[in-house]
Amino acid sequence: MSKKGQATEAQLKRINSQIRTDLIEGARDLSAVCARRIRQIKMFEKQKELTGFLRLEFVRLETRLHRAKDFFDSFEKKLAHFNFFHFN
Secondary structure, X not given: OOOOOOOOHHHHHHHHHHHHHHHHHHHHHHHHHHHHHHHHHHHHHOOOXXXXXXXXXXXXXXXXXXXXXXHHHHHHHXXXXXXXXXXX
């Protein structure tokens, strides 16, 4: 830091890059978890022993997980161009 409480432009770029990288990795990880759970739910849906109610619950959960996965995927793309701190 150049002065107390102030950062240089290079420091802010490095901080922005690290925050962006961490958030993008987190979004990718969450998207991957959703994708794994969707695959598992699809396997459960195919079981013949399921009642109509349970099958419907699995379909609803799968839908919510698809929405969450889509959100995390779009969030990751938006983060690629976002700066958290700006140099004045």
